[in-house]
Amino acid sequence: MREFFKYVFATVVGVVISLALFLVFFVLLIIGIVKTSLKEQKVSVNSNSVLLLNLDQSITERTADDPLSRLPLVGSDEDKSIGFNDVIRALQKAKTDDNIKCVYINVTSPQAGFATMREIRDALIDFKTSKKKIIAYSEVYTQGAYYLASAADKIYLNPEGALEFKGLKSETMFFKGALDKLGIEAQIVRVGNYKSAVEPFFAEKMSDKNREQVTAYLHGLYDTFLEGIAKSRNISTETLYQIADDYKIRQPQDAVAYKMVDELKYKDQIIDELKTLSGKEKKNDLTTISINDYARNVVKDQPTSASQKVAIIYANGDIMGGDGSDHQIGSERISKAIRKARLDTDIKAVVLRVNSPGGSALASDVIWREIVLTKKIKPVIASFGDVAASGGYYIACAADSIFVQPNTITGSIGVFGIIPNFQKLFNDKLGITFDGVKTGKYADIMSVDRPMTAGERLIVQNDVNRVYDSFITRVADGRKRTKAYIDSIGGGRVWVGTDAVRIGLADRTGNFNDAIIAAAKKAKIKDYSIVEYPEMRDPFKSLMDNTTDKIRTYYAKQELGASYPIYQQIKSAVSRSGIQTRMPFEIKIQ
Incomplete structure (x- = not known):
């Protein structure tokens, strides 16, 4: 029997070692293939080319160097992503590139926010x-897709396709009923009647204050949406509003009748037209280059000899302590990047690019401090993307000037904390009880196995009040307003970009490039190059990390189906710690 177990044990060990060696070999093989693939993927632009603008991919702040998505037979279109900054630079370059004859927009459902699309x-x-x-x-245009496509000279729709044009909707999911059934109480401490991030945990519908602010910002977004389309298509905003309100685009022919599209065509007809525009004979193949390849191989290869620089600091994602990632704002990583730009004498100005709903109040303050110190030495201009709210606004409020898009979501100057009470879940549902000994009255403050005492709630509320006072003080100092005024437009209220300029939370509407030009002008430099911080993560480390995340996400979606968004929200809420300066909701475009 002993020999049998020895044999079994040796077999198991051998299998484990073999699997480990196979895994190591597999990883090295993948890395080798990736390196070889990347070396061979140098793309040149042929004459009479069409620039293919695929806008259904994920449009981020910066292009991630994801080697996996560029592997042949592995990366698919849905795995691809591109930074909006690279799209803009590519289009700027293509204007004067004699090899690029026209642009072809292919878009059905863009993965981008309103300001990014703008x-x-x-x-x-x-x-x-x-x-x-x-x-x-396109065969199908969602509303976001049509907003982008409306900038084209000609818009075509498949004869059996669809154009969605129905107006915008905002909807919030409330969890109070589910929490009650589970025996979980969300103990809320906040400052600001508009700080509605916590409402889903203690209410069953929107409060009057929340409904007021959502109505205001949603109509602000809609106005910008309609105005852009109206100007490009030469249709009045009133007409567009009526078309959407009555849901008049029901058949493909309706889109032509109401001048939303120019003609109904099949793909082969589009190809023939592109050949004509690019100077190709119809018997020859169409020559195209994707926006991804063009940005990677043409735009980024442009040399620059300018010694003076403008640094762009990308602050993208939730704000938290530590290093964060390319999609999260880690206070340590971003602070280090800002210090590096401040201490580099070749860098004459800084543009802080913010796309964040906020997060940790403490981490926000750490980043704010670095902006204050940098502003004393060189100009700092803030450029807001889709969202720069709550903590996202906090980190930028000290900038010399703040640029927003008309449809940027910003403000949300408020603070909240959630302390869950699982007592009923533990006691009544699971039969679990707790007992213990403590040396101080508040040794177990923030315990989740019982409700807060009046004394504990007072302590937490005072802490939240202190953070809010610091918040409005920072904003008042940065915007050169009184605390009382900032408090009057704060209270957690969310504003759209045009309103933010009107009430003084921002200085002007303008795009990313406008902010860069303003920074250079304030620094009194004309010939300059751009440097970007923080440095992107190592692509091969990202490859392994992204692969794990994609596998985890895939199985979670398969298991949860339509409930996956709920899982995401709960997971996000559980992962947060400390007092939060966070926007009250997420915005998705459909």
């Missing part, structure tokens, strides 16, 4: 000043 749309309109044509084609 940035790209502005770049498309600027491209048309070159007199080169832009055409857009």
Whole structure:
């Protein structure tokens, strides 16, 4: 029997070692393939080329160097992503590139926020000043897709396709009923009647204050949406509003009748038109280059000899302590990047690019401090993306000037904390009880196995009040306003970009490039190059990390189906710690 177990044990060990060696070999093989693939993927632009603008991929703040998505037979279109900044630079370059004859927009459901789409749309309109044509084609246009496509000279729709045009909707999911059934109480401490991030945990519907602010910002977004389309398509905003309100685009022919699209065409007809625009004979193949390849191989290869620099600091994602990631704002990593830009004498100005709903109040303050110190030495201009709210606004409020898009979501100057009470869940549902000994009255403050005492609630409320007072003080100092005024427009209220300028939370509406030009002008420099911070993560480490995340996400979606968004929200809420300065909701475009 002993020999048998020895044999079994040796077999198991052998299998484990073999699997480990196989895994190591597999990883090295993948890395080798990736390196070889990347070396061979140098793309040149042939004459008479069409720039293919695929906008259904994930449009981020910066292009992630994800080697996996560029592997042949592995990366798919849905795995691809591109930074909006690279899209803009590519379009700027294409304006004067004699090899690029026209742009073809292919878009059905863009993965981008309103302000990001506005940035790209502005770049498309600027491209048309070159007199080169832009055409857009899709089998289906969602509203976001149509907003982008409307910048084209010609918009085409498949004869059996669809154009969605129905107006915007905001909806909040409330968890109070589910928490009650589970025996969980969300103990809320906050400052600001508009700070509605906590409402889903203690209410069953929107409060009057929340409904007021959502109505205001949603109509602000809608106005910008309609105005852009109206100007490009030469249709009045009133007409567009009526088309959406009555849901008049029900058949493909309706889109033509109401001048929303120019013609109904099939893909082969689009290809023929692109051949004509690019100077190709119809018997020859169409020559195209994707926006991803063009940005990676043409735009980024442009040399610069300028010694003076403008640094762009990308602050993208939730704000938290530590290093964070390329999609999270880690206070340590971002602070280090700001210090590096401050201490570099070649860098004459800094642009802080913010796309964040907020997060940790403490981490926000750490980043704010670095902006204050940098502002004393060189100009700091803030550029807001889709969202720069709560902590996202906090970190930028000290900047010399703040640029927003008309449809940027910002403000949300408020603070909250959630302390869950699982007592009923533990006691009544699971039969678990707790007992212990403590040496101080508040030794177990923040315990989740019982409700807070009046004394504990007072302590937490005072702490939240202190953070809020610091918040409005920082904003008042940065915006050169009184604390009383900032408090009057604060209280957690969310504002759209145009309103933010009107009430003094921002200085002007303008795109990312406008902010860079303003920074250079304030620094009194004309010939300059751009440097970007923080440095992107190592692509091969990202490859392994992203692979794990994608596998985890895939199985979670398969298991949860339509409930996956709920899982994401709960997971996000559980992961937060400390007092939060966070926007009260997420915005998704459909």
